[in-house]
Amino acid sequence: MTERAETSADSDPSLANEAETRRSADSSERAYTTIRKLLVEFKLKPGERINEVQLSRSLGVSRTPIREALNRLASEGFVSLTPNRGFFVRSLSTEGLLDLYELRSIIESAAFKLMCERAEDSEIDRLRQYWEAIVDGYRDQPPDIILAEDEGFHLLIAELSGNPELVGQLASINARIRFIRRIQIEHPSHDKAQITSHSAIVEAAVKRDAENGAKLLREHIEMTVSATQQALKDALLKVFAPDNGADLKRRRRARDA
Amino acid sequence: MTERAETSADSDPSLANEAETRRSADSSERAYTTIRKLLVEFKLKPGERINEVQLSRSLGVSRTPIREALNRLASEGFVSLTPNRGFFVRSLSTEGLLDLYELRSIIESAAFKLMCERAEDSEIDRLRQYWEAIVDGYRDQPPDIILAEDEGFHLLIAELSGNPELVGQLASINARIRFIRRIQIEHPSHDKAQITSHSAIVEAAVKRDAENGAKLLREHIEMTVSATQQALKDALLKVFAPDNGADLKRRRRARDA
DNA sequence: GAACGCAATAGTGTCGACACTTTCTTGACG
DNA sequence: CGTCAAGAAAGTGTCGACACTATTGCGTTC
The missing domain is CATH 1.10.10.10 (Winged helix-like DNA-binding domain superfamily/Winged helix DNA-binding domain)
Incomplete structure (x- = not known):
């Protein structure tokens, strides 16, 4: 058997x-x-x-x-x-999550700058097309699709940076924060701010405005983080449902051991 | 048995x-x-x-x-x-190595900025002390010690950024490029430029001059890279000694598979 | 003499077993 | 009653064996 x-x-x-x-x-x-x-x-x-x-x-x-x-x-x-x-x-405390988002922000904004320096026009155009192809139905998709499209967008920027190590890094970070992104997408706080962000980023890419695009990305991610905070709390409470959040502290401590 | x-x-x-x-x-x-x-x-x-x-x-x-x-x-x-x-x-082609150094540069300069924002004065002082304690005998140490001290210096900056994920990342990158750093240290091209770089970086840290320090770090790493190029070629030739560098291309291709 | 296919070989992927370590249980002792 | 120790139970770390896949070498056919 x-x-x-x-x-x-x-x-x-x-x-x-x-x-x-x-x-x-x-x-x-x-x-x-x-x-x-x-x-x-x-x-x-x-x-x-x-x-x-x-x-x-x-x-x-x-x-x-x-x-x-x-x-x-x-x-x-x-x-x-x-x-x-x-x-x-490994417990992903709020704190640890912030660290991860911070790292992601660092990598992505650097990727954007590199892309502006190095990518062919046709590649930038691929980014534009990618986004335009999904932007219309974006909000109507099921969460998993939105998530994949969103990751794909950011990952494409990393790819256009021409540095595969950077892509690998970002992919690994994505995997670790994916669960919370999904939670956030399902959470009522998720709305069209995402869409306008992405559009602005594409626009900066087309103009090859490295500084502005990097700044947009940073802000975009920071925005996501704060929007995510409450979603995370909700999720954790749901997981450790029965008792209140008291043992959250205990677990946080256990993390460093 | x-x-x-x-x-x-x-x-x-x-x-x-x-x-x-x-x-x-x-x-x-x-x-x-x-x-x-x-x-x-x-x-x-x-x-x-x-x-x-x-x-x-x-x-x-x-x-x-x-x-x-x-x-x-x-x-x-x-x-x-x-x-x-x-x-x-996995073959580390010259190209792949550059990618890795680039990633390192991104992470380290970001770490420096974060350190400037967040670290306690006493922590910055720890960095200063760390460097001052080793700077004197720096050049006289055996390569392995120099390497460890150098890595320690950069890793300490990452730690003072307060983001453990960032530290882990850098540590992992370090492990992968360590062999080439050792080669470079043993290579005649290695000299005291390293020392003045580090001193300048410490100085920027004490002044909390984030922008300048990050720039110094970037330049420091870029300098290391170019100094490393020849050392790398020498090393690879030694490894694939008999035939010329012809099969290097082949291996490069094999890498993406 | 070259191309093809088949058999033999080498090598990976997974299994079940067992040694050793940690954790839990129980019972004796204070 | 609580503490501690010894033994039992549970669980990890490593092993050798075997099934299955890829590769190599050889013989056959055209």
């Missing part, structure tokens, strides 16, 4: 970003995407210890691919490993 | 940077540092396929910890994984 020839073709392309090194098809890869999804959706709760045996049973594979996936996730900052004690879900 | 209770306490602290999640003591960790060292020293050559069995034999452990280490190294960009074909040493 250990045969693993299951027919479930549940590859979930919505999580298949990561401009990185790895193809799919093996069960280690499946484990990786599945676990990451669990993390991103708070099915595995911040601070929690991850039980390899249990996970391997529920995914129907042995512990080996599970551990390989967890190792990757550790390198990427999703989980942490304490020797002989196992993997722990 | 599979007992693994070897007494060799060869932990090699010079490679033990990585402000990350992991403690040591298990053989997976040893495998990680050892393999990374092999990569960094070109013992495993760019483009080469990594034979797990062979590696596991030469390290005296089974393939499991080897594979865990390789997975980590893949996340960090040292190697790449092609399913059913194995891990390959």
